[in-house]
Amino acid sequence: MQLDRTHVVVRRRTLSEIGDLSLVMLRRYPSSIGVAFFAGAVPWALLNALLLYWIPISESDYGADDPDAIAEIWRYVCWMSLLVVLQTPAAGVATTIYLGQAVFESRPTWTSVFSDAKQYFWRWLWVLGVARWAIPAMAICAFRLGQPADWFWDGMIPICILVAATLVRSNRPFMPEILLLEQCPLRSKSATDITLSRRSKALHQPMASDLGGRFLASSFILFWIFMSVVCSMLFIRVIATGNPDWDLFFLTVMFPSSLWLVAGVSVVMRLLNYLDTRIRLEGWEVELAIRAEAMRQFGEEAGLAVRPQHKQPVSTRGKAARLNPAPTTADSGTADSATTAPAPAEPLVHNSPEAS
Numbered sequence: 001m002q003l004d005r006t007h008v009v010v011r012r013r014t015l016s017e018i019g020d021l022s023l024v025m026l027r028r029y030p031s032s033i034g035v036a037f038f039a040g041a042v043p044w045a046l047l048n049a050l051l052l053y054w055i056p057i058s059e060s061d062y063g064a065d066d067p068d069a070i071a072e073i074w075r076y077v078c079w080m081s082l083l084v085v086l087q088t089p090a091a092g093v094a095t096t097i098y099l100g101q102a103v104f105e106s107r108p109t110w111t112s113v114f115s116d117a118k119q120y121f122w123r124w125l126w127v128l129g130v131a132r133w134a135i136p137a138m139a140i141c142a143f144r145l146g147q148p149a150d151w152f153w154d155g156m157i158p159i160c161i162l163v164a165a166t167l168v169r170s171n172r173p174f175m176p177e178i179l180l181l182e183q184c185p186l187r188s189k190s191a192t193d194i195t196l197s198r199r200s201k202a203l204h205q206p207m208a209s210d211l212g213g214r215f216l217a218s219s220f221i222l223f224w225i226f227m228s229v230v231c232s233m234l235f236i237r238v239i240a241t242g243n244p245d246w247d248l249f250f251l252t253v254m255f256p257s258s259l260w261l262v263a264g265v266s267v268v269m270r271l272l273n274y275l276d277t278r279i280r281l282e283g284w285e286v287e288l289a290i291r292a293e294a295m296r297q298f299g300e301e302a303g304l305a306v307r308p309q310h311k312q313p314v315s316t317r318g319k320a321a322r323l324n325p326a327p328t329t330a331d332s333g334t335a336d337s338a339t340t341a342p343a344p345a346e347p348l349v350h351n352s353p354e355a356s
Contacts, residue, residue: 008103010284013276015214019221022268029102036094036113037264044087044134045256051141052080056251068149075149076251079141082158084259086134086165089176091260092267093117093124099271100181116180123186124179127196132175133165170215172204177274206281211273218269226262233258 013021026033055076062069097116101108117124129135137158144153175196178184184196194202204211233254238244278284 008272008275010275010279012279013272015217018269018272018276021272022265025099025268025272026265029099032098032102032107033095033264033268035110036098037092037260037267039114040094041087041091041260041263044083044091045260047138048080048083048087048256049252051138051145052076052083053252054145056248060248071149073246073251075154077255078154078158080256081259082162083134083137083141084256084263085162086132086137087129088263088266089132089169090124090128090134091263092270093128093176093180095264095267096176096180096271099268100177103275120180120183124176127175127179127186132168133161137161166215170212171208172200173211173215173270174203174274174277175200177271178203203277203281207277211277214273218266218273222262222266222269225265226258229258229261230255 059069059072097113178199184199186196188195
């Protein structure tokens, strides 16, 4: 094993380089990322269908000339977009775990990925589903089933939820990685344990302004990617069928599919931003290089021992099963990649001390 030879070269990157590397990761693991995100997104998509599909179904007979029908369609579009945005971190749980392991392993096993997701199910459901407004927003939609559009419930409430979610996620974007990769507990009786809140403050607070700027820039880019996907789907449909209308098929299939496709890309971008933040704050690439040299000089056990005492992982489960070399390395300063090297199979991250 060589800890300094990973599938993603560990170094600082600009936001544009992270965007390039996201495309490299999508090209490197297309089916795996697709399967992982599909498995996580399908339950949320089905729930969204139960909560919102009644709107376009009931309004499809009135056509675009009816002002009430138009108001209901825009109500559907706003709520569907908001729900997908709120649900994306929870839907990307398996993708986050898979890519976290893929940094060190060639092909992580689905058994280990879904085992980790199942083990921390209630933890991430509470933080990513409840505390970050996904499930409360769904509860509001359930409360409004069968009721006509209202400016307060379908105008002011979604805007307030979106603003609140934007403020929280721009300041604390890496909660999924802290929960799933660093495995920090929500709370602990021991004062020495690094809990979720302590770790989040240590990771996010020193780079709050930079993370906020990156969040806004990424959101802008993802919006236009979404518009490109929707327009591409409409163009293909017009060429194939000659129908450009926002009909029932577009609203119930094409529109939600476009949202979820872009949501999957956002999960990859967030993980790479997380790695870059750790490198900038904690010198993660230096630690890996030192441990790798210790392993070359004194053996694997020496490399595992070269870490600060307060950086012990919360869980060492499965470590022995992941000690397999892997064949390739990918980098993307300019979206090129391509060296071949063995890589360790140690879990991606471990707990780190609070940054000063």
